[in-house]
Amino acid sequence: MIPALMPNYKRADLAFEQGEGVWLTAADGRRYLDFGAGIAVSSLGHAHPGLVHAIATQAAKVMHVSNLYRVPQAEALASLLVNNTFADSVLFCNSGAEANEGMVKLIRRAQFKLGHPERTRILCFDGAFHGRTLAMISATGNPAYQEGFGPVVEGFDHAPFNNTNTLRAAITPETAGIIVEPVQGESGIKPATQEFMQGLRAACDEHGLFLGFDEVQTGVGRTGKLFAHEWYGVKPDVISVAKGIGGGFPLGAVLATEELAQFLTPGTHGTTYGGNPLACAAGMAVLEEILKPGFLEHVRAVGEAFGALLDAVTKSAPDVFDSVRGIGLMRGLHCKVPVGEVMAAATEQGLLSVSAGDNVLRLVPPLIVTEDECREACDRLVRAADAICEAKLTTQEKVS
Numbered sequence: 001m002i003p004a005l006m007p008n009y010k011r012a013d014l015a016f017e018q019g020e021g022v023w024l025t026a027a028d029g030r031r032y033l034d035f036g037a038g039i040a041v042s043s044l045g046h047a048h049p050g051l052v053h054a055i056a057t058q059a060a061k062v063m064h065v066s067n068l069y070r071v072p073q074a075e076a077l078a079s080l081l082v083n084n085t086f087a088d089s090v091l092f093c094n095s096g097a098e099a100n101e102g103m104v105k106l107i108r109r110a111q112f113k114l115g116h117p118e119r120t121r122i123l124c125f126d127g128a129f130h131g132r133t134l135a136m137i138s139a140t141g142n143p144a145y146q147e148g149f150g151p152v153v154e155g156f157d158h159a160p161f162n163n164t165n166t167l168r169a170a171i172t173p174e175t176a177g178i179i180v181e182p183v184q185g186e187s188g189i190k191p192a193t194q195e196f197m198q199g200l201r202a203a204c205d206e207h208g209l210f211l212g213f214d215e216v217q218t219g220v221g222r223t224g225k226l227f228a229h230e231w232y233g234v235k236p237d238v239i240s241v242a243k244g245i246g247g248g249f250p251l252g253a254v255l256a257t258e259e260l261a262q263f264l265t266p267g268t269h270g271t272t273y274g275g276n277p278l279a280c281a282a283g284m285a286v287l288e289e290i291l292k293p294g295f296l297e298h299v300r301a302v303g304e305a306f307g308a309l310l311d312a313v314t315k316s317a318p319d320v321f322d323s324v325r326g327i328g329l330m331r332g333l334h335c336k337v338p339v340g341e342v343m344a345a346a347t348e349q350g351l352l353s354v355s356a357g358d359n360v361l362r363l364v365p366p367l368i369v370t371e372d373e374c375r376e377a378c379d380r381l382v383r384a385a386d387a388i389c390e391a392k393l394t395t396q397e398k399v400s
């Protein structure tokens with residue numbers, strides 16, 4: 001018989017009862033170092049006192065009112081985002097895919113209102129991941145996510161990632177804008193090159209297109225800057241944000257310049273929950289913490305140390321790992337054995353991680369992680385690799 005929960009996830013037989021900082025305690029009492037952070041979500045770690053207090057306090061006052069009224073919590077969070085980014089205006093929603101849908105709608109509507117109704121197509125890149133809604137599986141372009149869900153939504157084109165030479169040929173008179181992840185996450189922690197990011201901006205300026213960054217995974221401090229595009233010094237027209245912004249509370253956002261945002265007039269777009277008092281109180285607690293002096297410096301310093309420690313892991317376990325990827329606290333270890341095996345062995349050692357494409361083990365701990373905790377995680381990775389090698393040896397001995 002089918003379980004009450006639909007079977008669309010391959011779940012490990014693990015249930016967690018309590019979290020604290022970078023640690024999670026399972027129902028059987030075992031403690032795990034959480035370097036998955038709910039897939040790059042729990043930016044302040046588990047049970048962060050400030051975040052818990054903000055949510056509890058707001059919940060006891062008013063959780064939800066509709067967007068028929070002013071929402072002071074949303075106004076405050078939007079102002080904080082505007083004051084600290086390229087953006088002039090913010091739209092709140094509930095998830096990454098929904099933020100990307102909003103980003104695409106803003107781009108298309110702006111082209112329409114600016115006298116280019118023919119410009120509707122969005123250029124995306126091979127290896128992208130933009131979410132699982134009908135339009136976002138088209139934007140993602142990976143047939144594995146589309147099978148059986150057709151017809152695919154029209155209006156998305158794809159070009160090779162990090163290839164400036166093929167970029168211009170992919171732009172047509174119907175192209176409205178470009179969307180790209182500054183570091184591709186799901187497909188294996190692949191940073192865009194400086195040349196590519198600059199090439200995207202130049203191509204957009206040349207052709208009158210809008211440039212959108214999907215910062216759902218890279219945003220809110222994950223790479224050591226508030227948003228990853230800041231590393232490149234390339235200004236977007238619009239970005240999508242989710243995951244880390246709510247620190248575990250579902251919240252998404254679209255940040256845009258006035259040129260785009262001006263056209264989202266009353267009635268053009270909306271969502272019942274988007275930017276409600278509770279979600280924005282959570283977002284405010286997270287953002288205020290991340291913007292505190294020293295917080296992003298901490299992410300950069302620990303991120304760099306973590307990168308060096310992971311490099312040492314590849315040297316200690318050359319049969320299992322071959323290279324480190326990523327930036328800040330968005331790291332990947334390219335594996336020489338199936339990543340599923342590595343992830344399971346790491347979990348056995350009390351370390352939680354996430355797999356990504358290209359046989360990469362993704363390590364995206366809470367941003368409050370310390371260098372000592374990164375060292376501990378690396379020790380566990382080496383032990384996991386040893387266990388894999390030992391198991392292989394035992395199998396070989398049995399065979400011979």
Ligand SMILES: Cc1ncc(COP(=O)(O)O)c(C=O)c1O
Nearest residue numbers: 095096097129130131185216217
């Ligand atoms: C870059 C990127 N965009 C979009 C999404 C989709 O976000 P959500 O699962 O919140 O819809 C993800 C999720 O992993 C992501 O990594």
